[in-house]
Amino acid sequence: MVRWGMVIDLDKCTACQACIVACRIENNVPVAGEEALQRGRSIFWNQFFSELEGEYPDVRLRMFPRPCMHCEQPPCVDVCPVEATYKDAEGRVLVRYDKCIGCRYCMVACPYGARYFNWLPAVYPGAQRAHVSPDIVRDADGWLVGPSPRPSGVVEKCTFCIQRLEKAKQDDLPIGSEKPGGVVSACAETCPAFAISFGDLDDPESEVHRLSRDKRASRLLEELGTAPQVYYLLEG
Amino acid sequence: MSAEAQANTRREFDLPFAIVVVAAAIALAAGLVVRLGELSEGVDAGTTDRIAWGLLVVNYVAFIGLSAGGVIIASLVYILNLKRFKSIATFAELLAVISILLVPFFIAFDLGRPERAINLVLFGRIESPLVWTVIVLTTYLVVCITYLYYGVRRELLALAERPGRLQWLYRLTLFGYRDASEASFERDARLVRRMSYVVLPLAIALHSITGLIFAVVGARPGYHTAIMPPLFVVSAVLSGIALVTFVIVVAGKRVKLPVEPGTVEELGKIMAILLPVLAYLLLMEWTVVFYGANPGPLNVWSFIATGAYAPLFWALVVLGLVVPFALLAHPRWRTRRTVGIASGLIVFGVFLERYLIVITPLLFPTLPGSIQLFAPSTSEFLMVAGGYGLGVLLVALATKLFPVGVMYDQLRHGKPERPGGAGSGGIVGPSAREK
Numbered sequence: 146m147v148r149w150g151m152v153i154d155l156d157k158c159t160a161c162q163a164c165i166v167a168c169r170i171e172n173n174v175p176v177a178g179e180e181a182l183q184r185g186r187s188i189f190w191n192q193f194f195s196e197l198e199g200e201y202p203d204v205r206l207r208m209f210p211r212p213c214m215h216c217e218q219p220p221c222v223d224v225c226p227v228e229a230t231y232k233d234a235e236g237r238v239l240v241r242y243d244k245c246i247g248c249r250y251c252m253v254a255c256p257y258g259a260r261y262f263n264w265l266p267a268v269y270p271g272a273q274r275a276h277v278s279p280d281i282v283r284d285a286d287g288w289l290v291g292p293s294p295r296p297s298g299v300v301e302k303c304t305f306c307i308q309r310l311e312k313a314k315q316d317d318l319p320i321g322s323e324k325p326g327g328v329v330s331a332c333a334e335t336c337p338a339f340a341i342s343f344g345d346l347d348d349p350e351s352e353v354h355r356l357s358r359d360k361r362a363s364r365l366l367e368e369l370g371t372a373p374q375v376y377y378l379l380e381g
Numbered sequence: 382m383s384a385e386a387q388a389n390t391r392r393e394f395d396l397p398f399a400i401v402v403v404a405a406a407i408a409l410a411a412g413l414v415v416r417l418g419e420l421s422e423g424v425d426a427g428t429t430d431r432i433a434w435g436l437l438v439v440n441y442v443a444f445i446g447l448s449a450g451g452v453i454i455a456s457l458v459y460i461l462n463l464k465r466f467k468s469i470a471t472f473a474e475l476l477a478v479i480s481i482l483l484v485p486f487f488i489a490f491d492l493g494r495p496e497r498a499i500n501l502v503l504f505g506r507i508e509s510p511l512v513w514t515v516i517v518l519t520t521y522l523v524v525c526i527t528y529l530y531y532g533v534r535r536e537l538l539a540l541a542e543r544p545g546r547l548q549w550l551y552r553l554t555l556f557g558y559r560d561a562s563e564a565s566f567e568r569d570a571r572l573v574r575r576m577s578y579v580v581l582p583l584a585i586a587l588h589s590i591t592g593l594i595f596a597v598v599g600a601r602p603g604y605h606t607a608i609m610p611p612l613f614v615v616s617a618v619l620s621g622i623a624l625v626t627f628v629i630v631v632a633g634k635r636v637k638l639p640v641e642p643g644t645v646e647e648l649g650k651i652m653a654i655l656l657p658v659l660a661y662l663l664l665m666e667w668t669v670v671f672y673g674a675n676p677g678p679l680n681v682w683s684f685i686a687t688g689a690y691a692p693l694f695w696a697l698v699v700l701g702l703v704v705p706f707a708l709l710a711h712p713r714w715r716t717r718r719t720v721g722i723a724s725g726l727i728v729f730g731v732f733l734e735r736y737l738i739v740i741t742p743l744l745f746p747t748l749p750g751s752i753q754l755f756a757p758s759t760s761e762f763l764m765v766a767g768g769y770g771l772g773v774l775l776v777a778l779a780t781k782l783f784p785v786g787v788m789y790d791q792l793r794h795g796k797p798e799r800p801g802g803a804g805s806g807g808i809v810g811p812s813a814r815e816k
Contacts, residue, residue: 184427184429185429185430185431185432185753186429186430187430188430194748194749194750195749196749207749211748220598220599220600223508223509223597224509224510224511224597224598225506225509226501226505226506226509226511226512226515227497227500227501227503227504227505227506228504228506229500229504244497244500244504245493245494245497246492246493246494246495246497246498246500246501247492247493247494247495247497248491248492248493248511249428249433249434249493250509250511250594252430252433253433253434253598253601253604253743254598254600254601255600256599256600256747257747257748258430258431258746258747258748261430262424262428262430262433262493263423263493264423264424264428265422265423265424266422266423296494297423297424297493298420298423298424298492298493298494299493299494300493365748366600366747366748369599369600370599371600
């Protein structure tokens, strides 16, 4: 079985946030603009968090990117009333855009804030229009799960760049950070510090499999029992 | 219609009633315009990426709760055989049905894709508490309408037998039913009595499930507590009875309800019993939270009690719990006026409770970050007002078109009928105030 996962090494991470930008471009995430930002409505499939730990003078700034955790026990899937969000055969949590009714229960249930509602129709002003990726991915029943076009009034989220993986399968390319020329998610590909590894957690040969068993490996809010498929290697 | 009746009509043109109806219609129209704009321009509520649910969900929860009043009062009549409430049971049930009808309205105004609401039926996942709600709410609505209908069939038949402008309507609602024998009315009464045993557990299930929508969310401190379902049941029953009482006190005479003397005071007594139960459940929750070291719920409730929402919280405690209890506790203070004020305060207080319970847990970040405050938008207020407008219109329409209260008086007490007759007019009915 394939089970896509990610490991983010916080010792290597320089907090440059290139992963955040790469994600937006790869997945056509529209720029929010000042007004939407002030209203607390800005879509970040991959979001950057910073946290001050300790008290002065023993302070440490901890920063980390947060894609969707693609939990093994996803609380969002449990509450969805219409099978719009689901765990697919390759271990991804996906949203069927054209099935979602926009009740936003999954956003309330997600402990990671990884799910975003398309409050407004997506607009790509000026030159952005030309850079919108036309990729579309549909599931076996024909429901839209890929990134483009993005309908308003529904919830969306990180797909582990499903369009890249589907294309790699079509073109018979290898997938995973450990493989030469292996296709990975946009954030992993962009990372200049090689802090993000992507691959199959169930493949004993894979880098993510090895790193996820590292003694620095940790998962966000592990106490909730969601069992994320995204691991962090904490600062050593 | 006779000339005399027409004169009657003109004389009885009811200005305050007309103002209320027009205002309600304007509110509904404004809400609809905002919503239609949203469908093309995007959702304009005060909700954010973190605070995914806003005022419309609060109202959705509140109106599910308000529907409890009719059911409880009707059950008191038929299960506990409390005859005193019989005169208002029908009206209470009517308010319940209208409250339930507003629930899908608020859902449709909240969903990002209301046109896909049918997916709830086509692809409903039984694991989701929202689907439990859909199933139980639909059942509840059908049962409540049936319950209401069989409860007033005798009055409808009496209305249909008299000539009048709306006679066709009453005939239509009877579906060919003509049997005016006592045995037939007995059968209806028996059916209604039996249905009470179905309706009551359904109501408990519905309000528990509404609480479970929040309680099952393990990731949200403040939602994730087993007190939610019982708290929602008690809040629902209390606010529901308070709504019925409030409407009877404010508009009972205007819509010509046959309220027997002492009924309002008796409702006040029931609320005086329920208020401490609600306070008790809240107190238990707070005790556990404040003694525990779990920062999640502690943050939520500390913020509610001392943060930006403290005014709402203390309004709930003082105006929603303490003052109404003080007004209702002593039998000598329970007059029509005080019970009316207390019931209004209770409806308001329970609404604040809903607001605090639904909104506050969403303000807090689950990952590093700071607290975010919720500010409902103008659009949101207009859509909520639209829902209230629809509710008022439905109550006005139902009470004017179906003056069953008047018929109830005539059938039970042989009260005389004025020229024009109850069935003669839509907007104007006869005066039933001759006591």
